Amino acid sequence: MENFFSRYRNASLLVLLLAAQVVGLGVQVKRKTEAGGTRLIRVWVGSGITPIEKSLVHTGHGFRDVWRNYFYLRGVRRENRDLKAEVERLRIEQVRLREDAAQAHRLQALLAFKEQFISQTVAAQVIGTSGSDQQHVVFIDKGSDAGVKPDMAVITPDGIVGKVLLVSHSWAQVLLINDSSSGVGAILESSRLQGILQGTAAGETMLKYVMSDEKVSTGERVLTSGGDRIFPKGLPIGAVQQTNPGSDLFLNIRVKPAADLSRLEEVLVITKITETNPKNLEASGPVRAADILAERLPSVPPKPPAGVAAAAAQSTAKPPSPAVPDAGATAAVATTSGTPPKTTQSQVSAVAPVTKPAGNTATSSTPAASTTAMKPAATKPVANKPPASGVNKQVNSAGQPAGPAAAPPGEDVSR
Amino acid sequence: MTDMTLVRTSREEIEVYRFGPIVSVVVPLVALVIQAFVPARLHSFAFFDLPFLVTVFFGVTRRSQLSGMMTGAIIGLVQDALTHQAIGLYGVAKTVVGYGASSLGVKIDVENPGTRLLVTSGFYLVHQAVYFLVARNILGVALGWLWARTLLAALLNGLAAIVVFLVLDRFKRAT
Numbered sequence: 001m002e003n004f005f006s007r008y009r010n011a012s013l014l015v016l017l018l019a020a021q022v023v024g025l026g027v028q029v030k031r032k033t034e035a036g037g038t039r040l041i042r043v044w045v046g047s048g049i050t051p052i053e054k055s056l057v058h059t060g061h062g063f064r065d066v067w068r069n070y071f072y073l074r075g076v077r078r079e080n081r082d083l084k085a086e087v088e089r090l091r092i093e094q095v096r097l098r099e100d101a102a103q104a105h106r107l108q109a110l111l112a113f114k115e116q117f118i119s120q121t122v123a124a125q126v127i128g129t130s131g132s133d134q135q136h137v138v139f140i141d142k143g144s145d146a147g148v149k150p151d152m153a154v155i156t157p158d159g160i161v162g163k164v165l166l167v168s169h170s171w172a173q174v175l176l177i178n179d180s181s182s183g184v185g186a187i188l189e190s191s192r193l194q195g196i197l198q199g200t201a202a203g204e205t206m207l208k209y210v211m212s213d214e215k216v217s218t219g220e221r222v223l224t225s226g227g228d229r230i231f232p233k234g235l236p237i238g239a240v241q242q243t244n245p246g247s248d249l250f251l252n253i254r255v256k257p258a259a260d261l262s263r264l265e266e267v268l269v270i271t272k273i274t275e276t277n278p279k280n281l282e283a284s285g286p287v288r289a290a291d292i293l294a295e296r297l298p299s300v301p302p303k304p305p306a307g308v309a310a311a312a313a314q315s316t317a318k319p320p321s322p323a324v325p326d327a328g329a330t331a332a333v334a335t336t337s338g339t340p341p342k343t344t345q346s347q348v349s350a351v352a353p354v355t356k357p358a359g360n361t362a363t364s365s366t367p368a369a370s371t372t373a374m375k376p377a378a379t380k381p382v383a384n385k386p387p388a389s390g391v392n393k394q395v396n397s398a399g400q401p402a403g404p405a406a407a408p409p410g411e412d413v414s415r
Numbered sequence: 416m417t418d419m420t421l422v423r424t425s426r427e428e429i430e431v432y433r434f435g436p437i438v439s440v441v442v443p444l445v446a447l448v449i450q451a452f453v454p455a456r457l458h459s460f461a462f463f464d465l466p467f468l469v470t471v472f473f474g475v476t477r478r479s480q481l482s483g484m485m486t487g488a489i490i491g492l493v494q495d496a497l498t499h500q501a502i503g504l505y506g507v508a509k510t511v512v513g514y515g516a517s518s519l520g521v522k523i524d525v526e527n528p529g530t531r532l533l534v535t536s537g538f539y540l541v542h543q544a545v546y547f548l549v550a551r552n553i554l555g556v557a558l559g560w561l562w563a564r565t566l567l568a569a570l571l572n573g574l575a576a577i578v579v580f581l582v583l584d585r586f587k588r589a590t
Contacts (some may be wrong), residue, residue, distance in 0.1 A: 010480040014514050018489055021503040021510065025553050028501040038502045053452050097527035128497075131450035132505075133461035133568075134558070135498040139451070165499050176498055180557065201559050262458035 007280060043168050046139065050171040053127040054141050109301045112380035118232055120272035121155075122146045129172070136203055138162075138264060143170045146269075151230055153270040159236040159258025160184065160224060161267050172269075176261050177237070178203045185227030186237055186255075188220050197237060198220065205238065207253035216243050216250065222255050232273050432476045432587035442583065443469050443490050449489025451497055462568045464539070466490045468579045470509050471538055474516025475525040476587055483520075501554055508545040512538050528577045536573035540565065 005012055031037050124142035142148050142169050154161040154174050162182065166173040175182055178199040186197040186207055195210040207222060220240045226233030238257040246252045434442075446465040454461040470490050474483035491509030495502040516538060519525070525534055543565050550556040 010514075013481060014484050014510070017484055017510055018507055021488070021492075021506045022549070022553065025501050025503040025549065028503070029554055037494070039501060041492075042496045045493055049451055049497065052448050056448075056452055126455050128451040129454045129461070130453060130498040131447070131461065131466075131494065132464075132498060133454075135500060137497075137499050138455060169548055173499065179499075181499070199555070201565070202561065229564075264455065292429075 005060065039166070041164055042173075046166070046168055046171060046173070050127060050141070050168075051137055053139065054171075055123060057127050057141070070290075098410075117274045117383070118270050118272075119274040120147075120373065122148060122271050124148075124154075124172075124267055124269055126267060133203065134201060136176040136182075136199060136261070137165065138174050138176060140172050140174055140267060140269070141170070142269065143168045145169050147271045148172045148269050153231045154267050155231075155235060155237075155270060156259040156264070156267055158260070159238060160231055161259050161264060163230050164269065175269070177203050177257060178205045178261055184231060184237065185225040186222050187225040188240070189223055190214060190220055191216065194225050203261075205255045205257055207240070207255050208250060210251045210253060212245050212249055212251050216240055216251060216253055218243065232270070236353040255357070421500035422514075430589055431478050432589055434473070434477075434586055436541070438586045439473075439486075442586065443493075445520070447490070447493060447497070450494070456585050462511045462574050463587045464542075464568075464572060465575075465579070466494050466505075467509065467512065467539065467542055468535065468572065468576050469583075470513050471535055471576065472580055472583050475534065478517055478520040480514055480517045480521075483513035483515075483517025483551055484510050485513070487511070500550075500556070504546055504554070507549050508542045511545050512542050515541065529574050531580055532573040535576035536569040539569040540574045543568075 016197055020121045028037055058297075122142050124140035124146075126138050127141050128139040130137045140148075140154075148164055149166050152164045154163060160177060162174045162176040162179075164172050165175045176199070177197060178200050180201050182197075182199045184197040185194070187194045188207075191214070193210050193214055193216065195207045197205055197207050199205055210216060218240050222237040222240065224231040224233055224235040224237060236258045238259075240253055241256040242254040244252040311392055371390055446469045450463075450465045450578055470483075470487045473486045477483060487505050487509035491504075491506035492502060494505040494509070495571075501582065516534070519534060523530065547558055547560055550558050
């Protein structure tokens with residue numbers, strides 16, 4: 001026996017070494033703890049590798065910044081011109097989106113939907129990968145010191161990237177959405193079909209569990225559904241690239257991710273998601289689309305109290321009437337439409353009593369008032385009607401915006 | 416880790432090389448860092464497996480089965496720790512490659528670029544096959560064996576080995 005081991009010493013050691021590793025693998029599978037049992041090893045290795053990667057990234061960025069900011073300035077004027085043109089285009093688009101945002105906000109308020117706000121994010125740089133084409137994970141340079149925790153969503157402005165898997169104090173490991181072990185709740189934007197986005201071994205992303213009798217068109221956008229409780233609802237995932245009938249009852253839908261997962265440099269880790277009932281437009285005073293967007297942006301200082309904001313808005317528009325609590329609607333119209341307040345106010349004063357449903361509180365009527373005011377077609381026939389009450393007369397004569405409170409409670413003045 | 420003997424075959428003497436302790440640590444570390452760093456900027460670099468190339472190189476030049484499998488096991492386990500899957504997948508695959516490369520290095524001369532291409536490409540296929548088998552049968556990972564992709568990667572790693580081995584040849588010292 002001794003002779004056997006001395007003769008086949010290396011082969012025996014190979015078998016022992018392999019057996020030890022296989023047993024180790026078996027233990028990890030049995031425990032089913034993804035990183036629990038091996039967390040220490042992973043953290044050690046990560047802590048050894050990531051500082052080198054960080055220094056490489058920062059050195060590279062230093063050289064790149066010097067080159068771009070001091071030497072390579074070719075085409076800057078042209079780029080500036082193009083950016084100005086884009087700003088103009090975006091301004092026009094913003095005007096259109098404002099109304100959509102306001103409408104969506106009102107509908108959410110009416111339906112008492114819970115809104116999910118990305119209230120806090122941490123910007124991080126991608127410093128490395130797993131180095132394998134079968135394991136789609138990346139390392140970022142922010143960890144628990146920056147508030148990053150496991151299962152937090154990682155996004156870019158283009159779309160979602162993945163979720164945090166393992167966290168050390170100064171770095172974190174992120175599982176990308178194209179990894180075969182990843183799963184994201186997804187919804188098709190126009191058809192509203194829901195499915196689960198999964199990665200493949202080849203690094204593609206497939207939308208699964210959409211029935212094969214459904215119609216899915218190429219190019220349709222795919223958004224997060226919020227069902228996975230990691231990604232907030234409505235974030236872009238990508239677009240449908242190809243649809244094939246699967247072997248089972250479901251379609252094989254290949255999705256092209258909106259974020260370029262092969263060239264990630266900077267990402268945002270969503271560290272806080274707030275779920276609230278949508279704010280009431282009347283209660284909070286004038287709300288502009290820009291304000292709504294600003295609320296969703298990270299690191300924006302808290303807004304002043306609603307009353308202060310409303311007062312500020314009113315002071316810029318016109319002195320409010322004490323009998324008209326929703327003068328904010330006037331300010332909103334003035335700021336969103338870009339027209340002088342007087343013209344808009346006259347529209348509001350003529351329309352406001354009509355838009356207030358009987359018995360409604362001021363809370364639910366203000367959004368309607370502001371919308372109607374922004375739609376001249378709806379205001380015309382009403383404006384020609386004689387005033388239904390003395391209050392309206394008073395408001396019209398004063399030239400002040402008339403809110404729903406101008407009508408007696410419980411009385412539908414439009415009749 | 417160093418083997419100071421000269422191994423005689425029936426035809427010729429095959430020289431055994433050794434490496435300094437710094438080289439033995441720094442070269443695998445650099446390979447691991449490059450492997451983790453570059454694909455974040457150049458995605459197609461993930462086709463290459465520098466830790467694998469280093470394992471093969473140390474195996475065929477040291478020509479010691481013990482050091483070959485130990486080098487492969489350590490490099491593989493460290494590489495595993497950078498992924499999110501169970502630790503041991505690359506460990507097992509690279510242990511087998513390290514042992515095989517050192518066993519082959521005893522028998523044939525691998526100084527020739529053509530031999531290096533063939534040997535490295537062949538061992539890459541062995542590496543992927545072991546990885547695939549362990550992942551499927553022990554971990555139950557639904558991996559698909561992609562022939563075209565694997566053969567292309569084997570060829571690319573074989574070509575890369577010619578360049579990488581030339582660079583690493585500078586660090587070896589004859590015994």
